[in-house]
Amino acid sequence: SITKEKSDDTKRKARALQGKSRKVDSHLMDTFTRNELEEALRNLKLRKSPGKDGITNEMLTNLGTRAKAALLAVLNMSWRTGIVPREWKETIMVPILRPGKNKLIMWMSSLMQVSVM
Incomplete structure (x- = not known):
């Protein structure tokens, strides 16, 4: 079949x-x-x-x-x-401010996380 x-x-x-x-x-x-x-x-x-x-x-x-x-x-x-x-397995997290986001109030919300291994 x-x-x-x-x-x-x-x-x-x-x-x-x-x-x-x-x-x-x-x-x-x-x-x-x-x-x-x-x-x-x-x-x-x-x-x-x-x-x-x-x-x-x-x-x-x-x-x-x-x-x-x-x-x-x-x-x-x-x-x-x-x-x-x-x-x-350990990394170093480095906060990097995104371009064009230079106001202090926006600082924390505009961070990118970069992991350095």
């Missing part, structure tokens, strides 16, 4: 999708490579404000070989365990 054919077709498609999602999931579990770290460091935007730890992107891009290896080990440990250090 047509209903049975549709049901079988749907089951085949679902099995095919499950196989694909397993491949993606296993790939996402791979640890980061030194080349991936190097590429990420090259792509950092410079001249940005540091986070709460005071580390700038310039500092990260100028790390030596040993420091990069240590950073990679920490990142991979966090990735494998799913544990993100509490400090990595």
Whole structure:
């Protein structure tokens, strides 16, 4: 019957999708490579404000070989365990007055929240 054919077709498609999602999931579990770290460091935007730890992107891009290896080990440990250090989640909230809103009364209602990580 047509209903049975549709049901079988749907089951085949679902099995095919499950196989694909397993491949993606296993790939996402791979640890980061030194080349991936190097590429990420090259792509950092410079001249940005540091986070709460005071580390700038310039500092990260100028790390030596040993420091990069240590950073990679920490990142991979966090990735494998799913544990993100509490400090990595902390942000600094900076109130910034929106352009054109310079009256004191409007000040509080015209603030934008900017999170610096």
